[in-house]
Amino acid sequence: MEGGIRAWExxxxxxxxxxxxxxxTVASRPEELIGLAxxxxxxxxxxxxxxxxxxxxxxxxxxxxxxxxxxxxxKLSLMNLYKVLSGAEPDPGFPGSLIPAETSGDLMEGAxxxxxxxxxxxxxxxxxxxxxxxxxxxxxxxxYIKMERQMGDENSxxxxxxxxxxxxxxxxxxxxxxxxxx
Amino acid sequence: xGILDYFRPVSAMTAEKVRxxxxxxxxxxxxxxxxxxxxxxxxxxxxxxxxxxxxxxxDRLRELDPDKPTITY
Numbered sequence: 340m341e342g343g344i345r346a347w348e349x350x351x352x353x354x355x356x357x358x359x360x361x362x363x364t365v366a367s368r369p370e371e372l373i374g375l376a377x378x379x380x381x382x383x384x385x386x387x388x389x390x391x392x393x394x395x396x397x398x399x400x401x402x403x404x405x406x407x408x409x410x411x412x413x414k415l416s417l418m419n420l421y422k423v424l425s426g427a428e429p430d431p432g433f434p435g436s437l438i439p440a441e442t443s444g445d446l447m448e449g450a451x452x453x454x455x456x457x458x459x460x461x462x463x464x465x466x467x468x469x470x471x472x473x474x475x476x477x478x479x480x481x482x483y484i485k486m487e488r489q490m491g492d493e494n495s496x497x498x499x500x501x502x503x504x505x506x507x508x509x510x511x512x513x514x515x516x517x518x519x520x521x
Numbered sequence: 522x523g524i525l526d527y528f529r530p531v532s533a534m535t536a537e538k539v540r541x542x543x544x545x546x547x548x549x550x551x552x553x554x555x556x557x558x559x560x561x562x563x564x565x566x567x568x569x570x571x572x573x574x575x576x577x578x579x580d581r582l583r584e585l586d587p588d589k590p591t592i593t594y
Contacts, residue, residue: 340534340539340593340594341535341536342536344561344565346535347540348565349536359530359531360531361528363527363529364527375524378524439523439524439526446525473576507579517558518558518559521560521561521564
């Protein structure tokens with residue numbers, strides 16, 4: 340339901356950058372999917388890293404820093420998988436050489452713009468920021484489940500299963516903190 | 522082609538449409554799922570909604586009838 344419970348209660352959600360987009364594969368090669376996933380991970384890493392500086396809550400800052408570090412690990416896993424699949428080191432233009440245009444790093448899971456989400460988050464209460472992060476991680480979880488299905492070999496599927504499990508774990512971290520702060 | 526071409530818009534029902542839908546259907550004709558956290562659900566939810574936090578959704582899909590329309594919020 341558009342706007343969630345706030346819309347149901349007749350309240351206006353103030354420009355929440357929630358995702359209304361879902362990954363829909365048009366990519367033909369596994370390397371292309373890896374490049375896309377890496378780009379979105381980089382956007383999320385940037386978002387989590389920068390959101391930490393807008394918050395006062397110690398627990399939230401630690402959580403977002405941990406999430407930022409986790410996204411960095413995901414980028415590394417994806418890069419390693421790329422090396423295995425392509426049999427080569429990524430070229431300096433990675434991942435721009437694999438996916439079309441716009442790899443400025445301003446896009447994260449669910450095709451949400453990092454800059455838009457950070458602008459929205461300024462002055463918002465922690466609960467709202469956590470709700471946004473939950474929606475981002477949900478998209479991420481969904482993305483990796485879909486990408487796993489696209490992978491042709493067992494090794495690649497294992498990597499994406501691992502990534503989706505970790506995104507699910509991130510969701511749980513966020514849910515625990517949200518429950519605590521409500 | 523740009524990076525956004527990997528994504529497609531997801532259509533969603535407005536709150537008004539959901540009200541109309543719920544008004545015209547019996548509770549046994551649909552799945553209504555609140556995917557928020559338990560405390561949020563306790564504070565208020567749409568009448569008849571079942572709580573399945575989003576992080577548990579994939580593991581609890583069997584609780585939903587796949588033959589019925591599902592509304593989540």
